[in-house]
Amino acid sequence: MEITLSVLLLFMIFGAIYALFASDLLSALISCGIVGYGLVICFLLLRAPDLAIVQIVVETITLIIMVAVVLDSTRHDLREKVLIREKGNSYINAKYVFNVLTVLVLALFFLFFFNQAIDKLDAFGEHTTRMAKAYIEQGAERTGSANLVTGILFDFRGYDTLGEATILFTAVVGVLTILRLKGHK
Amino acid sequence: MIVFILCFILFLVGLFGLLTSRNIIKIIIGLSFMEFSVYLFLVLIGYIEGGQAPIVVEGIDIQMIVDPLPQAMVLTAIVIGLATKAMLLSTAIRIYKKFRSFDIRKIRSLKG
Amino acid sequence: MQGMSPIVKKVTQLVMGFIFVYGIYVITHGHLTPGGGFAGGAFLSGTFILLVLSFGSNILNLRREEEEASEIEGLAIFTFLLLAVVGFLIGMRVFFGNFLPKGQIGELISAGVIPLYNIAVGVEVGAALLTIFLALVIYKEEISK
Incomplete structure (x- = not known):
């Protein structure tokens, strides 16, 4: 795998x-x-x-x-x-070299934290479910939903879905505002 | 372990594109690569070797279900990613109409 | 935007209804099979995107469609919030509480209010994506004049 x-x-x-x-x-x-x-x-x-x-x-x-x-x-x-x-x-001038250097510095920065995080993680394929244990064991009985992802999405983590819907609505309002031509003339 | 490192490399490729491209569309493409690598990383964490999809049916072993929590989080993140990408693209198309170019150097030179 | 060739139009006529029905199936069976509101809503918006792409922008009154899609999206998100508030007022006094009977796991009518949430989110996502696409099409029509 x-x-x-x-x-x-x-x-x-x-x-x-x-x-x-x-x-x-x-x-x-x-x-x-x-x-x-x-x-x-x-x-x-x-x-x-x-x-x-x-x-x-x-x-x-x-x-x-x-x-x-x-x-x-x-x-x-x-x-x-x-x-x-x-x-x-x-195509390669001083600004481009500066950008590449910025990428290298940021890559080293991320590599440091990635290295820190990868020690704490389980190896690939040997995940032990700690947080989601209750969701897996009792999720089907408590929500009545056979699909556990839907059960988590709309029952246990309903606030996340509400936030997602709000962000989607805000993005649509933003697109309509940006692309409106009338009002500028 | 090598899968996590390859995921991180995909993230770095997206970061490179985000910071060094001069074309707005390529900047958006680089941003979407970073998004994809984060989605994949979150789902990789929850995978169990030989696991089943998180759907409860008759006769399923409850211990061999992959973690459904990262999947639920990534599901919302994908749709939010599409919405933010559409907003960035609409900004790009407005910039193209005003400056007749996707090149960010020209936009910078015309700034007041 | 011009329409495409008669072959594309005929294939669109044949296929579009099936895609729409499949989107409705994915939404309503979201608590039993893979899928749910997010995927089904994207299918529903994809149907209308296919219609506009193949028949051109003259087939529909795009501006009215955009306004209606925006209104439907607002109504769907309001329904979503209303269901959550009703869950707060009735039963266990929990926001997003499941106040309807759970039923048998695996039946179509089960899981309390989760299918209703799925329908609300599906309509919301579909209307949002359709609004974004129609706004782009209207913008391109206006600057090409």
Whole structure:
């Protein structure tokens, strides 16, 4: 199981690196889809079918929206990059080096905390359920729901779902506010 | 253990894209890679070798169910991720209309 | 936005109803099988996105649809809160309390109020995603004029 997941994750990492260095925005989005749909297969292997169903639909809708945003700008952007190269301005300058150094410092910072956290964790596949023990043992009788994820989502952790619904509503109001053209004229 | 490290590498690739890209769309893509790695990490923690999906049916061994709590948390996080991504994209499309470019250097140069 | 070829339109006509019914199935069986409000709501919004993409933006009055989707989303989140408050007033006096009888595990009508929560969240997620998509389509129509 661990080897299968590692191969899938390597595939996803290569897709991610290609997406960041692609010269065309449309192909960058398609390789972003590699990572998203690879995640669906990982969820299926990890026995999380709820997450797989949600992720496959959400990834498709995200790709549609992103392609709709990018569609009439791709060729324009490509031409721009060529122009910069012709003018003699190198793609790598002082600011870019500074950015890469910032990434390295932040990576070391995260690596420190990752190293601290990984000692406390159980090894992969040998998880002992401490917090969710009561949910697993009594969840089905107390909520009456055969699907434990739904039972947790709407009964034990109802506040989280309420917060999620509020954030979704706020995001929709934000999108409607940003994209409204009238009122500026 | 190697799965956790590969997850962390995916997070770092997203961080690299977030900080060094000059295109707004690529910045959003890098942010979504970071989101994906965190979802995968949370679900990986709750996995039990040879476990079953967290659905109670007749004759299931209650000890061999994978942890349903991270799955419930990630389920809400995925939908929130879509909503925030849509908001970032609508900001990007407004910027494109005003400056005719997704390049952040031009936006910085035109700032008052 | 222009519509697509007659083949795409015919396939959309054939498939759309099944996807919509499947979304309703995923929502209402959320407490028994994998799925639930979040996944089913995304299916419902995907149906309408497919309709707008294949038939073009002239088939519907987009601005009215957007307003209605926004209103439906507000009503759904209000229903969600109302159910939680009713759980607070009746029964165990717990916010998000389960005040209906639980029934037999595995039956369609069981688990108290959880199917009602699923329906409310499903409608909310579907309406929210549809509103975002329609806002983008309307914006692109307006700047292309």
